[in-house]
Amino acid sequence: MTAPYALYYWPIPFRGQIIRVILAYADVAWCEADWEEVGALKERSIGDLPYPFMAPPLLEDREAGRWISQLPAITMYLGRMHGLSRVPDTELRLVCDASDILVEITRGHGAQMWDRAAWDDFVAVRLPRWMGLHERLVIDEALDAGEIDLSQLILTGLWHNMVRCLPGLRPVLAAHAPTVAALVDRVAQTSRVAALFATWDDGPARYCAGEIEASILDMLEGKEDI
Numbered sequence: 001m002t003a004p005y006a007l008y009y010w011p012i013p014f015r016g017q018i019i020r021v022i023l024a025y026a027d028v029a030w031c032e033a034d035w036e037e038v039g040a041l042k043e044r045s046i047g048d049l050p051y052p053f054m055a056p057p058l059l060e061d062r063e064a065g066r067w068i069s070q071l072p073a074i075t076m077y078l079g080r081m082h083g084l085s086r087v088p089d090t091e092l093r094l095v096c097d098a099s100d101i102l103v104e105i106t107r108g109h110g111a112q113m114w115d116r117a118a119w120d121d122f123v124a125v126r127l128p129r130w131m132g133l134h135e136r137l138v139i140d141e142a143l144d145a146g147e148i149d150l151s152q153l154i155l156t157g158l159w160h161n162m163v164r165c166l167p168g169l170r171p172v173l174a175a176h177a178p179t180v181a182a183l184v185d186r187v188a189q190t191s192r193v194a195a196l197f198a199t200w201d202d203g204p205a206r207y208c209a210g211e212i213e214a215s216i217l218d219m220l221e222g223k224e225d226i
Contacts, residue, residue: 002062003062004028005023005028005029005059006031006032006033006059007019007020007023007030007031007032007033007058007059008032008033008038008057008058008059008060009033009056010056010209011034011035011204011205012207012208012209013161013200013203013205013206013208014102014161015057015071015099015102016056016057017157017161018075018098018153018158019057019059019074019078020157021153021156021157021196022078022079022082022084022153022154024192025148025190025192026078026084028082041058042055051067053067053070057070057071059074071095071098071099072095072096075091075095075150075154076150078150079149079150084149084150085149085150086146086151087141087151090137090151091150091151091154093137094134094137094151094154094155094158097134097158098157101158102158104127105127105208107212107215109212110210110211110212114219123172127169131159131173131177131180132176134159134177135178135180138177138180138183143155143183144179152183152187153187155184155187156183156184156188159173159177159180159181160184160188162207163181165206166207
């Protein structure tokens with residue numbers, strides 16, 4: 001039986017994990033392209049693309065005959081399709097925040113590598129502020145109450161994935177966003193989401209792959225700049 005969804009994203013956790021968490025929790029099947037297929041698709045001419053897009057993630061809804069690109073659009077689409085959306089404005093805000101945070105932690109997706117001064121400033125100021133903003137939002141809007149919904153899944157795909165892949169950042173989340181930390185851990189312990197995360201235990205990349213991942217790990221492990 002053909003899976004109803006196909007996800008075109010690099011086989012690493014990072015940005016695609018938000019989409020995977022939603023699909024897993026919704027209990028729908030999907031298949032994923034490998035490195036070569038994603039790379040080849042991305043390099044096709046515009047006229048040869050199945051759908052005009054710049055870069056992964058790209059989702060194909062085979063049953064509806066639709067393609068969706070860009071993380072926020074894919075996230076909101078899946079929320080609507082599977083009855084997970086409860087507060088659309090907040091959900092869209094959270095997934096847009098997530099996109100910004102992922103750009104920041106990778107310094108523009110690897111445009112620069114981390115050095116000690118920049119990393120220490122990021123972990124002391126910018127990252128805690130993002131965490132604190134989400135802590136305030138969760139408390140103010142009671143996003144941790146009721147059944148698991150799209151907001152909770154977005155937060156899990158962002159924050160639980162980050163501190164799971166980069167455990168050195170877990171104390172930062174616990175200190176600045178304890179409500180968020182408890183929420184995303186609870187969602188991550190649900191059976192299907194837990195099974196999803198377990199599949200990445202022996203993956204080729206811990207978080208975002210490549211030189212920028214190595215740069216982040218160097219900072220977390222206290223290695224001297226080269």
